[in-house]
Structures are given as structure tokens and as C-alpha cells.
Amino acid sequence: MNDPDRIWTAALVVIGDEILSGRTHDKNIAQIATWLDVQGIRLREVRVVPDLEDAIIGAVDSLRAGHDYLFTTGGIGPTHDDITVDAVARALGVAVVIHPEARAFLEDYYSTRGGLTEARLRMARVPDGASLIPNYMSGAPGIRFGNIYMMAGVPYITAGMLDGLTGTLEGGKPLIAETIGCWIPESEVADLLRETEQTHAGCQIGSYPFFREGKVGANFVVRSTDRAAVNDCVAKLLEGLHALGRETTLGGI
Secondary structure, X not given: OOOOOOOEEEEEEEEOHHHHHOOOOOOHHHHHXXXXXXXXXXXXXEEEEXXXXXXXXXXXHHHHOOOOEEEEEOOOOOXXXXXXXXXXXXXXXXXXXXXXXXXXXXXXXXXXXXXXXXXXXXXXXXXXXXXXXXXXXXXXXXXXXXXXXXXXXXXXXXXXXXXXXXXXXXXXXXXXXXEEEEOOOHHHOHHHHHHHHHOOOOOEEEEEEEEEOOEEEEEEEEEEOOHHHHHHHHHHHHHHHHHOOOOXXXXXX
């Protein structure tokens, strides 16, 4: 029997020299984390690695065993430095093959775009035994092998692949979050935050300070899978902030 309170987790490996160099700003972490949360899955760890097989293999080996799901982004395109498929296949101990269904997708997609060249055919390569992730944004599909999901590095293409996966991954209860904004330094409410979290089992309180309009403040985010617990924790935190003589803003500042 499934445990209704089980927490399902995922890790993400972001692959690409361009991310590490700063030339490209990664947008996939946020969209994958948000998507996973809706599926009832927590993104627990993110690792950014260069376009080096050994680095990718090391990340895949260490993360896939410790989480229910492992996602990778980047390195599944048509160029010589797109080596994610080769690295994952090595990590799994399987060969790389041309997936017939992926080849058919690409042949159809490129039939009016110059044809299926050898470079484009690279996007049909998968670890032997893998299945495909639908891609409604371009011809090249994503790849699934066990609990590993290999996705594009281009954010809008990744979004299309996530759409294709929606509702297919088993997860638990999604996190519920409520935010309280307050013009107060974190240091003045550290004890209140700690005590409130300790007395509300299952709730986590995140504190996010900011400096605006010449003064300091913070947004406090209460998270739990239990709506009643969130509401009770928020009420207690509001009570404590008001006792300090501070005004609060539900939804954050």
C-alpha cells in the first residue's frame, strides 16, 4: 500500500560549458522545479556540469540512485559537443542506438526543412532500451531510461517536453505555500521564525530578506503539504509579527 505522506524527490543535472561560463543564463531550473512541484515531486538537488563525459557520468551515477527521478538538460542536440546520450549510456552500461520512432519523427519534421542530415540524425540517438519523451515544439524528442529523463537545454523546448510528461510521473502531495511580507530585519524575528516552525510539525518557513525604499524587510514563506497546517502556521506567525508592532502583507511585498 502506498504511503500517502511519502515525499517523492528529483535531482537535476544542468549540462553545458555555456552555463558555467556565464554566456547563457539557465532558466530551466525554475521551470522544472515549478513543474515538479505541481506533480507532487520535490526538486532536492541541482548540479551544473561541463560538456565532459566523465563529469556527466559522475553526476548521473551519484544522483540517480538517491532520488526517485533524475532530469538532465542540455547536450542532446546535433553537434559534436552534444554528448549527454553517450555519457548516460556509459553510466548505464548500454550501447547507443538510433531509435526508429525518433528517426521517423525527424524525417517528417525535416522533410520541408532541408532533409535529415547526418548531424540531425544524431538527435535520434538514445541509450539502448530507452523510450521517448514527446516534444511538441520541434522534431527532436526527449529521452527516458528508467528514472532518468534527458531533456533539451533550450527552455521553450524543455517546456514542451515537460508538457508531454505532465500527469505521467508518480508523485505525492504537492506543496502548498503562503507568503507574508513585513518591513522588519531578519535578525529581529529569527527567534519567532524558529519557534513557530518548531511548534508546527510538517511546516517549513523560509525567510527572504530585501532592501527597498531605503529600508530592510523580508518575505516569509510557509510551506507544507497540509493546507490546515499552513493556515495555522501563518496565523501564528502573523500574531507574532503584530505583537512586535509590525504591519504585514499577505502575499508578500
